Amino acid sequence: MATTSPRSRAGGKLAGGKLAGGKLGLDPRVVRRARGLAARAGQPVVDLARSHTTVSVERAVLRLAGVTGADSDGIPWVNRLLDAVRADVGLGHGVAVPVFHALRREGLDDVTVLAQKAAAGAVRFAVPQQKAEVTAARRAAARATRRGLALIDRRRTERERLIRRYGDPAQRPWIYLIVATGDIHEDIPQAQAAARAGADVIAVIRSTGQSLLDYVPEGATREGFAGTYATQENFRLMRAALDEVSKELGRYVRLTNYASGLCMPEIATLAGLQRLDMMLNDSMYGILFRDINPIRTFVDQRFSRQIHARAGIIINTGEDNYLTTADAVEAAHTVTVSQLLNEFFAHEAGLADWQLGLGHAFEINPDLPDSFRLELAHALLARELFPDAPLKWMPPTKHMTGDVFRGNLLDGFFNLAGVLTGQGILLVGMMTEAVVTPWLSDRDIALQNVRYVLNGAGNLHEDFLPGPFIRGRANQVLTEAVDLLERIVDDGLLNAIADGTFGIMKRPADRGKGLDGVARQADDYYNPVTEAL
Amino acid sequence: MATTSPRSRAGGKLAGGKLAGGKLGLDPRVVRRARGLAARAGQPVVDLARSHTTVSVERAVLRLAGVTGADSDGIPWVNRLLDAVRADVGLGHGVAVPVFHALRREGLDDVTVLAQKAAAGAVRFAVPQQKAEVTAARRAAARATRRGLALIDRRRTERERLIRRYGDPAQRPWIYLIVATGDIHEDIPQAQAAARAGADVIAVIRSTGQSLLDYVPEGATREGFAGTYATQENFRLMRAALDEVSKELGRYVRLTNYASGLCMPEIATLAGLQRLDMMLNDSMYGILFRDINPIRTFVDQRFSRQIHARAGIIINTGEDNYLTTADAVEAAHTVTVSQLLNEFFAHEAGLADWQLGLGHAFEINPDLPDSFRLELAHALLARELFPDAPLKWMPPTKHMTGDVFRGNLLDGFFNLAGVLTGQGILLVGMMTEAVVTPWLSDRDIALQNVRYVLNGAGNLHEDFLPGPFIRGRANQVLTEAVDLLERIVDDGLLNAIADGTFGIMKRPADRGKGLDGVARQADDYYNPVTEAL
Amino acid sequence: MIIRPYGDTTGDGMVQLSFTLPIPHDKRAEGAALQLAGNMGMDPAMVVHARQMGDGYTFFVVYGRVHHLVDTDKVQVMERDFPLLSAKEINEVIKRRLRRRLTVVGACIGTDAHTVGIDAILNVKGIAGEKGLEYYRELSVTNMGAQVSVPDLVETARAQKADAVLVSQVVTQRDAHLLNTRAMSAAFREAMPAGQRPLLIVGGPRFDELMAAELGVDRIFGRGTTPREVASYLVHALITAKEPAA
Amino acid sequence: MIIRPYGDTTGDGMVQLSFTLPIPHDKRAEGAALQLAGNMGMDPAMVVHARQMGDGYTFFVVYGRVHHLVDTDKVQVMERDFPLLSAKEINEVIKRRLRRRLTVVGACIGTDAHTVGIDAILNVKGIAGEKGLEYYRELSVTNMGAQVSVPDLVETARAQKADAVLVSQVVTQRDAHLLNTRAMSAAFREAMPAGQRPLLIVGGPRFDELMAAELGVDRIFGRGTTPREVASYLVHALITAKEPAA
């Protein structure tokens, strides 16, 4: 396939902004200042996250401790157990101690059995009084969760082994394709077909409703709307199917899902347990686009990123979404600010640069004069601000219409912008964006498009030297980002979010879904997982 | 409309290779050498053209002298008159003297009436013996043809006035669209619609058969195949229709047709008389792609270019065609050689650089690695070799398939290559190239495509600085062109053509259609038109 | 008037068609594609492109002539059966005839989180150069946002004494928009007697505007709706149409 | 086997359609577009794009489900009813069975000047990695080029004692290819008695391979034909099919 031309491989790197100074001539002091401000703006939120816990964080702990399965109504045992614990002692101490104290008291060794008893109302939970009991419970919890983490570690080495065996994609950007039938059994053949047709990364998007569910559905599912439910079993089935094609193709095909919504920490955990390779995981997406409570999100956020760090999963952030509700030119600097914040939160949670698929998108109104050059300015700015991050480049969506012929053209220029600015992960755009979730043929046409551009113009970055217009625009956006960061440092990030700074969505800290699932950590709060991470 | 952004206007110029040295760093000595060789290769053919005449050259003289109309079978009176003259005295002396001698002798003052009598066999022609008679005949002929040329001059000033009034297109490249219904009355509304949708130049392509007709059909026609007959009346009707829209749009919309085939000189004349603005007029197209005799073509060629020079018509050459039969990479240098020859012949015939729409095309196999960058190398080479010529940039045709979605994408990259390399005239490609002659909707989709690219990326040439790959390729093609020219200088152009040097079409000088219409000029050959030009 | 599709000559009837068949590519597959085109009334039909995808599917592009005639007089459309008023006129009619502000509750129901459409109609910002309903002095607007459950919507409508409820549905996969709309209208019918029920309006890019009755709502607005159209309709349906001006 | 078009789920029947109607764009025009889609069997059909061109035409893109079933067993195609031989085999059969070289005359007739197609079949260069007929030792090929008049073709065929005449037609506007082919076959029928008439073969990208009889020729080759297919057919039609090997 075209995209395996060694030149374009080199290309990807070359355009990776590695060139001393880069093509935009950004002022290193301004860049340093921007990072400094992002850290100051983010720190209070990190403190918030460190001092709170959520139902989903605690359920993630239980999952790592070995609680599996669901009751006859499909409610996972982790939910039943957590609810019981919470009813008796609240969340503030963390679930680990009460649960493992009860486990010993009940003389059980299987936490799932404990969950079942608890659900039947047959167990009472308490925070032990004697120091010894506490220590014992903590030890037991740590031992159990260590087993869970060990499994995640095994999956990570497994991935590393498979990549050594089958190899990474030959070219940058990696080609990222979405499947979205709603039925895991339709998704699988489509995902395999997509991989054979050249996809390096497969994302199974989720059913519209899932992000607001406060539990993770169980088993293989076939009834999603505009997406398929994220379940441990669906993860397993799809990963196995892709391992099969990886072998067949001699190229490790990555799997992506969404650590997002009310169950972010648990889904991150399941992703680690089933060797998913990338997860959509943004610090603000849930707040802005799912109306989830900001504090809930930031707490879940931090835990899930700690898991991703441990699991060697690449995260994808969601700045692209802002440009669907806000204007891509006016709001360009908000993307930069969000990327800097996502970077700060990610580093703080232990993620390395190679794990940061920071998002941005080709969403400028195509009728705007010089629209394409503005896209280049924005994309290159991100590239040079984050030279070591595998940036995620998102296709046009907002300005796509039912004119599918024009749509394929715009996607071609999106692909070109991707190679000109050395993006790391290219989410393949579909000509039917404004019409339907992708058809099989849409994906094939889109991949031909990508292949043509990568093969025919993949090295054009060698001939691309931004002039005053592009350089000027990039520096302007950076300046605006710095100004905005200064304001955020003054007002506080939560207030900025409440004021509609990002995506024009106003989300006050005391509103939104899932707030009731948040609790301040008590002094004796204990979480064996965060301790270990 | 987007394309009127002043920046892209500047752009066109800027990329016009005016930058000292240009972007390719071509060696001026090599360029000079190439031109010198082209002159040496072309001169023998010019001498051939100067020493011969053809039936069509002589008929063009008669048209300028005022012979109009056709007999009841639609055979133009110029043909009937010429045949009569030729039967009596041959072609070698030129028709002017015998005809005007007879006119005086018959006591007529209308040459068309003379033609009618001659057709009825009522007139005999001779070359007068007395010097006085000759002089008288020559004077009369000169007087008559001067009136014809005066009309062409008036049309030219008329054009200049209209351009001053309505203005030229705001941007480069000019947008060139084809109509091809075969029916002038369907062509007209489609041409007007196209102009309103943004076309700067309208070309009415001809019916497949016309190039081999040894006469020019008369009147308005409705029955062409894959094109519409070129007739004086069709020219008049379409020019009038476009004058109407030019007024409406405040932009002078140019009209193009084909001075090609066996009647090249006459059609050039009719174009001048009806104020056409551009004519397809290549020195070798007829030879290669219509199997017309080489000598016939070169003689007709020179005369028609002299007329175009006088009429202020921009010619379009046909190098693009070679790449439909030969491979665009292997044969790249033959395009350059042909452009240099066309330039030499054009200058020799009196055309100025601004009248040279030298052709080339985006015909490289899109599956070839770096295909797009190779296109840029070739297009920029032409741009920098001919900085003052309004190059004609032709769209992909050969590698277009029934996959119309892919087709629209390729056309988008063709448009991009056009703006990156500062082409002067952009022939708009159609996604249905491999399927049908353009539909109304194809043209609209194609124009949207052009508008998007010109508007969004029209100034990208400011950020385009060819690297070693593109520079290397351009210089390689130039070197190969020089080598080929050296061989042509040695073997002679006619032999080169016979050997299939251009478009892999082998065309010996003693074969092909229309040879019988060629005659060596006698010592007393007289042509009042060439004298005046 | 009787018309036909137009390629490049009046009456030529030419159209372009593309689709995938779940079979590998070979001559028979192209024949199958032509059979489908034939069933659709294309004759002659040309398969101009065929490309196998994976091992069991083939994509086709077909060009050809259809012989169907289109009778523009028989066209069924939801014509705008009410006058398009200016913001000023709308405020006046409400003020003069209703003598109180007209109350509107809007939401994007079910699990659909696409608010841009409903916001374009409701928020001051508006769309296509027109300000949204919030901008109208005489309209009192509550925008509940996205992912609103039907019970919450009914409750809010009752609490606000809504004259009209505006619902947006953008996700259409598996007919989500139809299912949600039916659930919504049913809930209102159940919760309130015919008299007190607010005017029910749904909108979204993929609705068939003729389906209102079928879905149990009063009106459907589709692709490219503008706030003024909606406001004009509200005034028409709730005021002018009810009791014609004295 | 009964199949349906496939969008993203087996049996969903989804297709994409585009066309122009000679009317300006408004709601009625979209209704007219839906009427046409309906006549073609699309239900539901969605107009997802409509754009007016000039003042009297509108372009539409429509997506929707067709209910037609495709029966792959009822498919009519021109199956290859002869064995595909290697160049070696072909030369041998001719040598052994015909005992003289097989004579072929090729041309692109009428005013059609597209020679790439016929050259791809005849010239040594060939296409798709296959050498053209000139490359076959036992074939004697005359390529008359383009714009050949029918009388000249008949003359040359007679003079060369052609076993087969190969004609190319690429331009199809106003059915030029059909008119020229009919004229050609008629001329041969007139000029030669059934017995002596050469095998008549036409080819081009837009022919319907099933029309041979109708056009009075022996065989039609379409899009993507390769020289070996043609050579194999010649041997089949002129030798093996005639007198089965002893």
Ligand code: B12
């Ligand atoms: C923006 C967008 C998003 C944003 C939404 C942000 C937000 N807060 O709204 C984000 C990024 C969050 C998003 C997410 C998703 N999206 Co989305 N999204 C789009 C996109 C690009 C544009 C939609 C839009 O804003 N249009 C602009 C508005 C102004 O137009 P409109 O909605 O048609 O509204 C007009 C009219 O319809 C009418 N109208 C609309 N509502 C109403 C209501 C009333 C009362 C009235 C009177 C009129 C009216 O008036 C409006 C103004 O003219 C479309 C693709 C496209 N280009 O259309 C996909 C699209 C709608 N999304 C899609 C999908 C599948 C999703 C996801 C479910 C994917 C996933 N599984 O993760 C998610 C989840 C969202 C969810 N739970 O619902 C699909 C839907 C497919 C289908 N037909 O079912 C689309 C078509 C993309 C695709 N091809 O896959 N999306």
Ligand code: B12
């Ligand atoms: C190359 C080309 C030209 C070249 C031709 C050079 C030459 N010496 O052949 C030039 C530039 C001269 C040209 C000119 C014109 N062209 Co042209 N041209 C094309 C183009 C781009 C490619 C055709 C081609 O070479 N295909 C490659 C060959 C290998 O494929 P093929 O012809 O299909 O042949 C294969 C099969 O069909 C089969 N086959 C073909 N013939 C035969 C014969 C036999 C016996 C057999 C067994 C098999 C066989 O086997 C071949 C190998 O697989 C097409 C567009 C396109 N992309 O298809 C337009 C196209 C064919 N041209 C077109 C037109 C209109 C013209 C002009 C008439 C335009 C004008 N008015 O000036 C002129 C005039 C030409 C004339 N008088 O006929 C139209 C035809 C529209 C229609 N359907 O009627 C097309 C489709 C472009 C368009 N959309 O407008 N053209």
Ligand SMILES: Cc1ncc(COP(=O)(O)O)c(C=O)c1O
């Ligand atoms: C960063 C991010 N997270 C999550 C999602 C999907 O969200 P959910 O499945 O939670 O609706 C998206 C959707 O595009 C996204 O961009």
Ligand SMILES: Cc1ncc(COP(=O)(O)O)c(C=O)c1O
């Ligand atoms: C330079 C040139 N001359 C003439 C023609 C058309 O030729 P004719 O109308 O003589 O067949 C073409 C066709 O593209 C051309 O490129």
